[in-house]
Amino acid sequence: QVQLVESGGGLVQAGGSLRLSCAASGRTFSRYAMGWFRQAPGKEREFVAAISWSGTRTDVADSVKGRFTISRDNAKNTVYLQINSLKPEDTAVYYCAADTVFNTVVAGSADYWGQGTQVTVSS
DSSP, rough: OOOEEEEEEEEEETTTTEEEEEEEHHHHHGGGGGEEEOOOTSSOEEEEEEEEESSSEEOOOOBBBBTEEEEEEETTTTEEEESSSSSSGGGGEEEEEEESSHHHHTTTSSSSEEOOOEEEEEE
16 A cells, blocks of 8 residues: 655745645655646646656656646655646546556556545636
8 A cells, every 4th residue: 555645735926936845655655657737626636747767757747737746755665746836727526546667657547546635716
């Protein structure tokens, strides 16, 4: 089992920045690919970004490329999502996901999910 706890969300003005964190516990964190997803009210959950267990491979959704950066610190069992130039349409609950297979994370079929952290962007 892997437990994931997101933090760092909040209310921010458009143009601002946030860094979301996802702390993992349980099985060896460094064996897992990690990802971020988001779900806005009334919309389906969508892929945001993923990172391989080593951190050498990343994938970022085209819709947020250039503004969102995913990174990880295996010594701290934590994955991060840096969000810059926030827009009102970034308002959503952001979820962290983990799986041993990178492509499974990207596909949204990860074995483990966090409870989410709310990001609200005011215009």
